[in-house]
Structure formats: C-alpha cells, structure tokens
Amino acid sequence: MPTIIAVANGKGGVGKTSLAAHLAGLAALSGWRTLAIDLDPQANLARDLGYLERDENDGGEGLFLAVIASQTPAPITDVRKNLDAISGGPGTRKLSNNLAMGAHNLQNTGLDALRDALAPLVAEYDLVVLDLPPGEAYVQQAAFRMADHVIIPTTGDDAANDGLSLVLENYEAARAANPALTVLGIVVTQMQVGAKAMLRETIEDLESIVEGEVRIFEPPVRYAKKAARDCRHQGLLAFEYEEAMARAPKWWEARRSGAKAQSFADNAGGLAGDYQRLTEAILQAATAEAG
Ligand SMILES: Nc1ncnc2c1ncn2[C@@H]1O[C@H](COP(=O)(O)OP(=O)(O)OP(=O)(O)O)[C@@H](O)[C@H]1O
C-alpha cells in the first residue's frame, strides 16, 4: 500500500504547493514510485512540476469524474522519472462545489468517493502527495479521508498559524471517518536565513499551539524569493534549477558570444538543500509510522 501524504494549510501562500512539488519530485528521484495529485483549482502544481502544457493536462476534469461517476482518472505519466501527476484546475472547482452540495447529507458519501475512485490507481505507487487548496473545506475533508498523514507548512505568522489551527480542527473531524490519519508534522517555510531569534520564537509559538504533540520538521525552508519565482516560471524544482545554473554559460562566455547572460538566484543551492533534507526527514517519519 502506498503512503498518502496531504499537504494542507487553510491559509494561502504558505508554500504548500512548493513543498508538495519538492516532496514528490525528490521522493521520485530517490526511487519511490510517486503520484502527485493537485486538488487545487488554481492548479499551481502544474507549473511547479512543469506539466502545464502537456496534452494530458485535463484541468481537474478527471478528479471531478472520479467523484461524480466513480471513474478512476488517468494520470499524466513520467512528469519525471518515477513521478506521475493528476492535474487540478476548473474541474477541481466543480468537484469542490459538488462535495459542498452533498454536505446536507450527514454521511456526505461524496467525501469517500474521491478515495474510492482513486484506490485502484493509488495502489500502483509507493507515495502519493496531495496538494490541497487553501480553504475548500470539503475538498480537505475528502483528502483527509484518503490520506495516511497530514503535513502542515506555515510561515509562522499569525494568519498562517490560524490556518494551521484550522487544519488541526478539520483533522480531528476527519479522524471519525479515517482513524488512522496522523499529523506527520509541521514545516516552517519562507524563513530568513540566520534569523535565529525569529526562528526560535516561531517554533515556540508552534509548540504552544500544538502543545508539543506534533513534530516540527527540520530544517525550515529558507526565504528565497527569486529562486522560488524562477523555479515556478521554468517548471523546475530547486535542485534542477541549481543544475541549470551550473550548466548555463558564464557571464563572460555569454558576453563573448553576444548572448544575454541569464541571471540566477544565488541561494538556490541552499533552497534545494533545505527541500532535500526535509524530504529525507518526512519520508523517514512516514516510514517509521508505517512500522
Ligand atoms: N522559499 C520561498 N521563499 C520565498 N518565497 C517563496 C518560497 N517558496 C514559495 N515562495 C513564493 O510564495 C508564494 C506561494 O507559494 P506556494 O504557491 O507554494 O504556496 P501555497 O501555500 O501553495 O499557495 P496557495 O494557498 O495559493 O495554493 C509563491 O509566490 C512562491 O513563489
């Protein structure tokens, strides 16, 4: 059976998609057969993993049909070696509306439909990463019913921590239907390098919110605005961006040939390292919990 990890925070812009993309991409690189599922109508995962323009990108229609017609969606294959994806988009919005409409029904069987329709596909993988939208409570509930673990990224500001608390409430609600679900941990994101006091305060805040019961993963993901922006723009993960940087002509070579030298973020290597260490820690924690 695969390990299914949902990346969630009720607050937008805290780095859910960036983390989901790197977790999926790096796990795949290390040999885990991985499926990344984009449950967000914004469909940002398509940019981060670079499959936005692929013909098989159905904008979330497959996920919608999974819920309303019990059809198992076809993934976009070989997004990377060992990595397939199911795309989000307008279809995911329809899915969300559909789940919300079923909410008057106390059982809300639609919430299980996602898990049931995906089950035959999911069984082919070692790891499944679910990228969740901010809000969309019913999508979150459906995801929590099929997941083994939740990971909550937060920037540590009060609004992001409110979003974290909301996830913890929804997690408790989902456990009635999926008792095996655990919060694997919290990831601190977009943290200034060297801001030791701020990191300490952030961790203290988080420890008081979760009353010390939830692991806070190391390391935090460093703040690296240009690298994050370039990676998304180019559909590259941070380590791939770092490789592209190493291959690019040096500025004097570009200058000699009359080409425009490409500018790169100089902290991409650090960002790539953060995601690599985090992925290692997350996979280790998930493996340990699986016993
Ligand atoms: N390490 C980082 N340092 C600085 N900015 C970052 C970093 N990682 C991501 N960002 C930027 O933060 C923004 C939000 O990132 P991301 O899309 O991963 O968050 P999200 O939680 O998935 O957002 P949403 O809730 O909209 O789905 C993006 O503009 C991205 O470029």
Ligand SMILES: [Mg+2]
């Ligand atoms: Mg996102």
